[in-house]
Amino acid sequence: MPDRNSIIEKREAEKEKDKVVVLDFGGQYSHLIVRRCRELGVYTDLLPYEIPIEEFKRGIEAEEGTGKIKGIILSGSPFSIHELGSPSCSSEIIDLNIPILGICYGAQLIAYTKGGVVGEGMKSEFGRAELLFKDCALFDGLTERGSENGRINVWMSHGDVIEQFDGADILGHTMNTPVAAFRIANNYGVQFHPEVHHTDKGEKILWNFLYKICGCERNWAIESFITDKIEAIKRAVGAEGRVICGLSGGIDSSTTALLVNKAIGDRLTCIFVDNGLLREGEKETVINTFENNFNMKLVFVDAKERFLNGLRDVKDAEAKRMVIGEQFIKVFEEEANKLGNVDFLAQGTIYPDRIESAGASSQKSSRIKSHHNVGGLPEKLELKLVEPIADLYKDEVREVAKELGMPPQIVGQHPFPGPGLAARVIGAVTDDKLRICREASDIVEAELKNNGWYDKVWQAFAIVGDDVATGVLGDARSLGRIVTIRVVESKEAMTADFVKLPYEVLESMSKRITNEVKGVTWVTYAISSKPPATIEPC
Ligand code: XMP
Numbered sequence: 001m002p003d004r005n006s007i008i009e010k011r012e013a014e015k016e017k018d019k020v021v022v023l024d025f026g027g028q029y030s031h032l033i034v035r036r037c038r039e040l041g042v043y044t045d046l047l048p049y050e051i052p053i054e055e056f057k058r059g060i061e062a063e064e065g066t067g068k069i070k071g072i073i074l075s076g077s078p079f080s081i082h083e084l085g086s087p088s089c090s091s092e093i094i095d096l097n098i099p100i101l102g103i104c105y106g107a108q109l110i111a112y113t114k115g116g117v118v119g120e121g122m123k124s125e126f127g128r129a130e131l132l133f134k135d136c137a138l139f140d141g142l143t144e145r146g147s148e149n150g151r152i153n154v155w156m157s158h159g160d161v162i163e164q165f166d167g168a169d170i171l172g173h174t175m176n177t178p179v180a181a182f183r184i185a186n187n188y189g190v191q192f193h194p195e196v197h198h199t200d201k202g203e204k205i206l207w208n209f210l211y212k213i214c215g216c217e218r219n220w221a222i223e224s225f226i227t228d229k230i231e232a233i234k235r236a237v238g239a240e241g242r243v244i245c246g247l248s249g250g251i252d253s254s255t256t257a258l259l260v261n262k263a264i265g266d267r268l269t270c271i272f273v274d275n276g277l278l279r280e281g282e283k284e285t286v287i288n289t290f291e292n293n294f295n296m297k298l299v300f301v302d303a304k305e306r307f308l309n310g311l312r313d314v315k316d317a318e319a320k321r322m323v324i325g326e327q328f329i330k331v332f333e334e335e336a337n338k339l340g341n342v343d344f345l346a347q348g349t350i351y352p353d354r355i356e357s358a359g360a361s362s363q364k365s366s367r368i369k370s371h372h373n374v375g376g377l378p379e380k381l382e383l384k385l386v387e388p389i390a391d392l393y394k395d396e397v398r399e400v401a402k403e404l405g406m407p408p409q410i411v412g413q414h415p416f417p418g419p420g421l422a423a424r425v426i427g428a429v430t431d432d433k434l435r436i437c438r439e440a441s442d443i444v445e446a447e448l449k450n451n452g453w454y455d456k457v458w459q460a461f462a463i464v465g466d467d468v469a470t471g472v473l474g475d476a477r478s479l480g481r482i483v484t485i486r487v488v489e490s491k492e493a494m495t496a497d498f499v500k501l502p503y504e505v506l507e508s509m510s511k512r513i514t515n516e517v518k519g520v521t522w523v524t525y526a527i528s529s530k531p532p533a534t535i536e537p538c
Contacts (some may be wrong), residue, residue: 017243018066018070020044020069020214022034023047025077026087026108027076031491037073049074057096070099070215071214074106076158081118081160082160094359099187100186107190110189113166114184118162123161127157128154130151130154131153133151133152133181134148134172138181138183141204153199154174170182174191186289188209222403231262237386241343242341243268243386244342247271249282249285251394252389252397258404259295259400269299270299274302274303275324275327276305299335301331308429314428347387350392351391351393352492352493353531394492414458423538424537434495437461437462440520447508449506451505458488462485465481467482467484469481470521482520484524484537485509488530493535496535497530498528
């Protein structure tokens with residue numbers, strides 16, 4: 001599998017946007033910082049803290065409008081600066097002539113590197129604290145008119161404390177933290193988290209950093225993203241280039257297909273593969289939506305048999321993903337050969353896919369799952385990649401889709417994994433387990449819709465494994481499968497929690513599953529969060 005950098009290099013040649021970079025030290029809010037900056041209109045990337053200094057230098061020396069790095073934000077971290085092996089970036093980065101904002105651990109790292117005293121775990125603060133601050137560029141607009149000082153409530157989550165920082169301008173303190181905000185040269189640090197909603201005016205503080213201190217231009221909005229992207233696809237594919245796109249009917253591949261279709265019209269051919277792992281009614285919906293609503297060239301391939309044959313007796317989750325990936329390659333190869341002269345493959349890879357498949361954004365976390373749409377395919381197919389939404393988070397993809405006129409049932413539908421129902425059948429994928437998983441999932445979704453919960457949750461489905469449990473049917477004892485219902489809430493799928501559904505809704509799901517899905521005796525509810533669990537069981 002190619003590493004993340006080679007994937008980035010292989011993506012379509014387009015002019016990069018100027019950006020702010022968040023260096024990820026493994027903090028729980030790292031993605032949130034990126035999201036907030038993008039919401040404020042500045043393109044922002046999340047990078048691992050170990051990134052080589054040369055990469056930064058290239059970004060800093062770039063011409064305006066070609067991917068210039070305008071500022072760096074150092075994230076929080078679960079580590080203490082004093083811990084052996086705690087994450088640290090090159091001190092050269094901190095000394096670069098570019099504005100830096102350290103948040104929590106990031107602030108402590110700056111202080112520690114520049115001679116400040118970071119006390120260990122003596123005066124931790126968790127939750128709300130009152131920050132007393134002085135007027136400065138970072139807190140601009142936060143004081144009462146004419147006043148040199150102000151107070152706001154901020155959100156804290158730290159064990160270590162910056163106790164003293166000679167040479168720095170101390171911009172704020174709280175009862176437990178003598179240095180809660182500082183500036184030294186063009187480095188700023190805040191012990192609190194401006195990215196969380198619980199910090200009053202946190203958004204304004206980030207706005208000040210982006211626009212007043214870094215001098216960023218507003219360059220990130222969904223409408224301009226669409227226009228820019230369409231132009232970029234045109235440039236990358238050229239006047240003659242032909243593209244195929246694996247369309248699954250999910251929001252990511254659908255949005256990708258629409259963007260490419262807008263750019264190059266019928267030089268795009270979408271390939272929709274029925275791999276036997278689809279949801280109830282999925283095939284009909286996809287064909288109907290794309291052929292009838294969008295008038296796109298769509299090739300339908302019935303490949304159920306070869307996928308299911310390939311999966312027979314394969315029990316291991318990662319091995320199943322590999323089989324599915326390989327089968328997709330074969331089908332695409334065959335279809336590309338039939339079409340002839342195909343140069344590009346469009347994929348619906350999104351930002352979290354890239355990060356999770358690459359082993360997260362830093363070495364402090366490991367690869368979770370091999371999302372099959374990242375890597376593998378293009379190498380073997382010798383096709384160049386077009387990944388127009390690879391910089392977007394899921395809800396940004398939804399905004400793009402809405403803007404492009406995608407029907408609400410596709411925009412609002414829950415994400416569905418590339419390996420389809422195989423991600424929800426534990427152990428070997430058999431016809432019977434697939435049927436149970438498909439029928440039970442359909443009931444779970446229907447009951448959520450009936451009870452007004454569908455749009456409030458991230459994903460909802462049924463899981464089935466090899467375990468059987470005793471039941472009574474009529475007067476007779478019978479053995480049947482155990483179906484587990486999984487309903488989660490999440491923002492970006494990087495973390496998730498189970499949804500506290502009312503018992504009545506769970507009861508109606510359970511009753512319908514045992515009554516309507518043949519061979520099921522027990523229904524359970526998955527109450528694990530991510531981490532430690534993942535959303536899909538396989
Ligand atoms: P996990 O199970 O890793 O899933 O917590 C996070 C999100 O990603 C989806 N998912 C996938 N999507 N190919 C995909 O396109 C995959 O191989 C894959 N595996 C998981 C999952 O449904 C959830 O939304």
